Amino acid sequence: MTFKDEILQGIPEHLPAPKHYDATVNHAPKRKKILTAEEEKLALKNALRYFEAKHHKTLLPEFKQELEKYGRIYMYRFRPDYKIYARPIEEYPGESEQAKGLMLMIQNNLDHAVAQHPHELITYGGNGAVFQNWAQYRLVMQYLATMNNEQTLVMYSGHPLGLFPSHKEAPRVVVTNGMMIPNYSQPDDWEKFNALGVTQYGQMTAGSYMYIGPQGIVHGTTITVLNGFRKINKETKGGLFVTSGLGGMSGAQPKAGNIAGCITVCAEVNPKATHTRHSQGWVDEVIDDLNTLSQRVVKAKQNKETVSIAYQGNIVEVWEHFDKENITIDLGSDQTSLHNPWAGGYYPVGLTYEEANNLMANKPEAFKEKVQESLKRQAKAINKHTEKGTYFFDYGNAFLLEASRAGADVMSTEANKEFKYPSYVQDIMGPMCFDYGFGPFRWVCASGKSEDLQQTDAIATKVLEQLMKEAPKEIQQQMQDNITWIKGAQENKLVVGSQARILYADANGRMKIAEAFNTAINNGEIGPVILGRDHHDVSGTDSPYRETSNIYDGSRFTADMAIHNVIGDSFRGATWVSIHNGGGVGWGEVVNGGFGMLLDGSKEAANRLRSMLFWDVNNGIARRSWARNDEAIFAIKRAMESEPNLKVTLPNLVDDHLLNSL
Numbered sequence: 001m002t003f004k005d006e007i008l009q010g011i012p013e014h015l016p017a018p019k020h021y022d023a024t025v026n027h028a029p030k031r032k033k034i035l036t037a038e039e040e041k042l043a044l045k046n047a048l049r050y051f052e053a054k055h056h057k058t059l060l061p062e063f064k065q066e067l068e069k070y071g072r073i074y075m076y077r078f079r080p081d082y083k084i085y086a087r088p089i090e091e092y093p094g095e096s097e098q099a100k101g102l103m104l105m106i107q108n109n110l111d112h113a114v115a116q117h118p119h120e121l122i123t124y125g126g127n128g129a130v131f132q133n134w135a136q137y138r139l140v141m142q143y144l145a146t147m148n149n150e151q152t153l154v155m156y157s158g159h160p161l162g163l164f165p166s167h168k169e170a171p172r173v174v175v176t177n178g179m180m181i182p183n184y185s186q187p188d189d190w191e192k193f194n195a196l197g198v199t200q201y202g203q204m205t206a207g208s209y210m211y212i213g214p215q216g217i218v219h220g221t222t223i224t225v226l227n228g229f230r231k232i233n234k235e236t237k238g239g240l241f242v243t244s245g246l247g248g249m250s251g252a253q254p255k256a257g258n259i260a261g262c263i264t265v266c267a268e269v270n271p272k273a274t275h276t277r278h279s280q281g282w283v284d285e286v287i288d289d290l291n292t293l294s295q296r297v298v299k300a301k302q303n304k305e306t307v308s309i310a311y312q313g314n315i316v317e318v319w320e321h322f323d324k325e326n327i328t329i330d331l332g333s334d335q336t337s338l339h340n341p342w343a344g345g346y347y348p349v350g351l352t353y354e355e356a357n358n359l360m361a362n363k364p365e366a367f368k369e370k371v372q373e374s375l376k377r378q379a380k381a382i383n384k385h386t387e388k389g390t391y392f393f394d395y396g397n398a399f400l401l402e403a404s405r406a407g408a409d410v411m412s413t414e415a416n417k418e419f420k421y422p423s424y425v426q427d428i429m430g431p432m433c434f435d436y437g438f439g440p441f442r443w444v445c446a447s448g449k450s451e452d453l454q455q456t457d458a459i460a461t462k463v464l465e466q467l468m469k470e471a472p473k474e475i476q477q478q479m480q481d482n483i484t485w486i487k488g489a490q491e492n493k494l495v496v497g498s499q500a501r502i503l504y505a506d507a508n509g510r511m512k513i514a515e516a517f518n519t520a521i522n523n524g525e526i527g528p529v530i531l532g533r534d535h536h537d538v539s540g541t542d543s544p545y546r547e548t549s550n551i552y553d554g555s556r557f558t559a560d561m562a563i564h565n566v567i568g569d570s571f572r573g574a575t576w577v578s579i580h581n582g583g584g585v586g587w588g589e590v591v592n593g594g595f596g597m598l599l600d601g602s603k604e605a606a607n608r609l610r611s612m613l614f615w616d617v618n619n620g621i622a623r624r625s626w627a628r629n630d631e632a633i634f635a636i637k638r639a640m641e642s643e644p645n646l647k648v649t650l651p652n653l654v655d656d657h658l659l660n661s662l
Contacts (some may be wrong), residue, residue, distance in 0.1 A: 040064075067195070074134065095147065104211060114486065121137065127343060151164065175202070213496060218255050220534075222485065224393075244318075246283065247337070250337070256591070267313060286308055315336070335395045339585050378403070393423065395424055485503055532594065542561050560623075576595065612644065
């Protein structure tokens with residue numbers, strides 16, 4: 001059976017042979033037992049509804065065993081035999097070029113070189129799933145291969161609800177993930193309803209099919225590290241950045257440190273994650289002994305090296321050991337998946353990786369205690385370093401939030417300030433990027449050709465250099481950082497999986513670059529291009545402890561912006577749209593929306609990109625300006641000057657002296 005035939009068959013009529021459990025693949029940890037006996041029966045009944053009744057007797061004991069052994073029903077038997085990766089778009093079957101682009105992006109999310117736990121359909125973050133099980137994957141690929149441009153596929157937390165009649169300008173796919181009734185959005189609610197097979201955690205770009213490997217966060221991390229050193233008035237050469245996490249998104253940190261030009265020490269407890277990043281060239285060296293590590297860092301500081309070092313072990317040990325050895329840490333952060341602290345997102349100090357996984361599955365309350373003890377130790381060690389001058393920032397992974405819930409010493413005594421340390425959005429990305437409209441614009445060359453990516457890099461560079469000539473001084477640094485980034489993109493070997501690129505651009509930059517791509521496609525210079533962005537952006541996400549943490553008018557706990565964003569993208573020409581509960585900061589802590597758009601060189605695509613990209617950014621700037629953020633007020637006024645049809649309500653500023661006199 002050919003690849004196209006296997007896609008078109010969907011769920012096979014005859015059961016495939018059971019799949020063996022491949023121990024060489026990085027697997028998700030066992031989820032804790034949370035269902036009652038009756039709920040387990042319901043989970044099995046829910047899983048079996050994907051299959052004809054004649055198969056139920058065979059599949060029931062198998063699915064029951066999966067539920068008992070892994071805490072979820074993944075339907076391993078139905079994992080395809082073909083290799084999953086982003087093929088050139090013409091290799092996918094189908095009537096709709098837009099649907100083929102979606103198939104490409106879905107397969108990229110599940111590529112073994114890209115996905116964190118590919119056999120469990122988890123792309124990153126420990127629980128960021130594309131689908132809940134392999135039956136869903138097979139059905140979705142079949143739907144996409146058979147749909148036309150007057151249909152829309154509706155995705156219900158990994159489940160394909162079906163194809164519905166629509167029209168050519170409608171999205172081809174509408175995605176929701178984890179959209180719970182608010183009172184049912186606690187961490188254990190995810191455990192329960194995910195085990196039942198009725199919802200999933202789509203993270204940000206996992207369940208919306210727009211993940212491009214760790215490159216997706218390299219650029220943002222590079223900007224953060226560069227500006228972190230700028231904030232402390234220190235050059236990156238010889239400077240030390242200490243952090244943790246080498247899986248999924250966090251695996252970008254050592255590469256970003258290398259691009260920024262500093263010394264990076266990144267701790268990781270999972271040997272497979274460390275091996276993956278080292279084998280991909282995303283981290284230079286691996287050390288598993290603390291004394292050897294400290295000696296290597298001292299030497300790197302003396303020689304002002306640019307080097308990234310993975311410490312195979314727990315980050316708490318690094319913070320404590322460097323304090324004892326009096327090693328100066330310039331920048332510090334953490335990017336373990338603390339949005340998911342009780343199910344593999346954070347591993348406590350004092351336990352081996354295997355011991356922690358065993359405790360997590362079999363004694364979840366004891367595991368939770370260990371995690372909270374570890375967070376208190378980590379915070380205590382960080383505080384010792386910051387007293388010596390370390391600049392520590394929360395990297396939006398809920399580190400400070402979970403540390404505070406554990407009772408760690410991270411709370412601020414200052415008025416109107418929650419934590420001792422800022423979020424990187426509060427200090428850097430919010431005022432310097434998001435408020436001005438700069439965010440993570442990305443594209444994928446659907447041809448799969450590296451030469452197409454080189455051509456798009458050249459096109460984007462030319463556009464940015466031209467825009468910079470006319471840019472106001474307020475955004476000159478942002479423009480220059482992005483030009484430097486895109487010029488070095490090829491030599492930094494950022495591609496993992498699809499031929500993709502990311503850079504930070506404002507609405508004008510995104511539109512101009514996209515228009516130039518569409519023209520090049522029309523001229524036959526490159527193949528189709530898929531546009532997208534991270535949800536971690538100007539408009540797509542309402543997240544009080546990350547994306548909207550620098551909004552101080554009291555509205556940071558509202559989620560209107562993300563909903564407005566996805567609705568507006570839907571009728572302005574997006575190929576697909578998504579809205580999720582949960583992201584990098586946790587289930588119930590954020591609502592975020594994303595999009596994808598296929599450029600095919602047509603006049604229709606040109607109209608769509610102008611309409612949608614302008615809204616996709618300026619929606620968020622308008623909200624940020626209403627919150628009285630100076631940079632956003634500047635940006636939205638500039639946007640109104642460029643577009644006569646844009647009329648935004650601006651805030652009238654109040655003199656603080658007047659309020660203080662009350």
